[in-house]
Amino acid sequence: MAEDRVVARLRSAGCVFAEDEAALLIKETAGPDDLERAIRRRVAGEPLEQILGWAGFCGLRLAVAPGVFVPRxxxxxxxxxxxxxxxxxxxxxxxxxxxxxxxxxxxxxxxxxxxxxxxxxxxxxxxxxxxxxxxxxxxxxxxxxxxxxxxxxxxxxxxxxxxxxxxxxxxxxxxxxxxxxxxxxxxxxxxxxxxxxxxxxxxxxxxxxxxxxxxxxxxxxxxxxxxxxxxxxxxxxxxxxxxxxxxxxxxxxxxxxxxxxxxxxxxx
CATH class of the missing domain: 3.40.50.150 (Vaccinia Virus protein VP39)
Known part of the structure; x- marks a missing residue:
């Protein structure tokens, strides 16, 4: 899926940093089906970090699971x-x-x-x-x-x-x-x-x-x-x-x- 289409879907869902999120989702997912599932989860409001399985915090890449608090x-x-x-x-x-x-x-x-x-x-x-x-x-x-x-x-x-x-x-x-x-x-x-x-x-x-x-x-x-x-x-x-x-x-x-x-x- 072209990155501009991913960006458009994320932006229409209210994602402020749609371009950055699209790039991450494309990089971190394993093929078109995995990417589509990830996009649907994000459009539904799930935190990007829970979808990716990690969060960036103070220069560290930290493991994240669904339902946990994402560090701010x-x-x-x-x-x-x-x-x-x-x-x-x-x-x-x-x-x-x-x-x-x-x-x-x-x-x-x-x-x-x-x-x-x-x-x-x-x-x-x-x-x-x-x-x-x-x-x-x-x-x-x-x-x-x-x-x-x-x-x-x-x-x-x-x-x-x-x-x-x-x-x-x-x-x-x-x-x-x-x-x-x-x-x-x-x-x-x-x-x-x-x-x-x-x-x-x-x-x-x-x-x-x-x-x-x-x-x-x-x-x-x-x-x-x-x-x-x-x-x-x-x-x-x-x-x-x-x-x-x-x-x-x-x-x-x-x-x-x-x-x-x-x-x-x-x-x-």
């Missing part, structure tokens, strides 16, 4: 801020890891980490194992539950791209997300912060002195997140990147920093 470009800010705050030998935990995108990108940039990724969905966890290999332990379970208890008080960085879309707003999301990603990966409850509350409440018991909790969030939820971080005893701040529409709230465990490091604690 904005989450690159979460990766960048985690990388800034960890060094070889540190313990790093990625909660709600999905296909392991954040953990994989952090481990690719900082070698020698003792990294763990926790994920509730077995299909996403299987993708994470494929994407992380031996660079991180992938543990199936809810948030902190599957982590070894001896990590308490020793984790340098905790990252989380947890669900933060308010329930009432799910219906207005693009069809790629609304109809083809597990609702559990999107729905954050009435104000979008149900899972954030659980993470923030428990994180201090896992963080090392001077360690950091980093959570991707929405701009309209920042103020509540900062209040929650402060209430949990973490020094709160927010980082934004308008170029990729990224927002991350940051809570630093300042407890015992002076005693442990012999210096006045400062914000990273």
């Amino acid at each position: 470009t904005r989450t690159g800010l979460l990766v960048a801020e985690a990388v800034r705050r960890c060094s070889p030998g540190d313990i790093v935990v990625d909660l709600c890891s999905g296909i392991g995108a954040v953990a994989a990108a952090v481990c690719a940039r900082v070698g020698g980490l003792q990294a763990y990724a926790t994920e509730l969905d077995p299909i996403a966890a299987d993708c994470a194992r494929r994407n992380l290999g031996d660079r991180a332990g992938v543990l199936e379970g809810d948030l902190f539950c599957p982590l070894p208890d001896d990590l308490r008080g020793r984790v340098r960085v905790i990252t989380a791209n947890a669900p933060y879309v308010p329930t009432a707003e799910i219906a207005f999301m693009p069809t790629e997300a609304r109809d083809h990603e597990d609702p559990v990966t999107l729905d954050g409850g009435p104000d979008g912060l149900d899972v954030h509350r659980r993470i923030i409440a428990e994180a201090p018991s896992w963080l090392a002195s001077g360690g950091a909790l980093l959570i991707e969030t929405g701009r309209e939820q920042v103020e509540t997140d900062l209040v929650l971080l402060a209430a949990a005893g973490l020094a709160p701040s927010v980082i934004t990147d308008d170029d990729i529409d990224g927002t991350v709230v940051f809570g630093r465990n300042a407890k015992n920093v002076v005693a442990d490091r012999g210096s006045v604690p400062t914000e990273a």
Whole structure:
């Protein structure tokens, strides 16, 4: 099938980047029948990444399966801020890891980490194992539950791209997300912060002195997140990147920093 015909079909279905998507579908499919099936799936609204079986994220090519959460470009800010705050030998935990995108990108940039990724969905966890290999332990379970208890008080960085879309707003999301990603990966409850509350409440018991909790969030939820971080005893701040529409709230465990490091604690 000629590429211009593929482009026309994708564009008529509302694909903004029809030319790029057409080129990928033609390159990645095995013959006309496979291409036709892929085009029909995309026209029906299925995410391109789920059709291809992989997603590009922070320079990596990551395995994706149907129904899993597809990593967004904005989450690159979460990766960048985690990388800034960890060094070889540190313990790093990625909660709600999905296909392991954040953990994989952090481990690719900082070698020698003792990294763990926790994920509730077995299909996403299987993708994470494929994407992380031996660079991180992938543990199936809810948030902190599957982590070894001896990590308490020793984790340098905790990252989380947890669900933060308010329930009432799910219906207005693009069809790629609304109809083809597990609702559990999107729905954050009435104000979008149900899972954030659980993470923030428990994180201090896992963080090392001077360690950091980093959570991707929405701009309209920042103020509540900062209040929650402060209430949990973490020094709160927010980082934004308008170029990729990224927002991350940051809570630093300042407890015992002076005693442990012999210096006045400062914000990273």
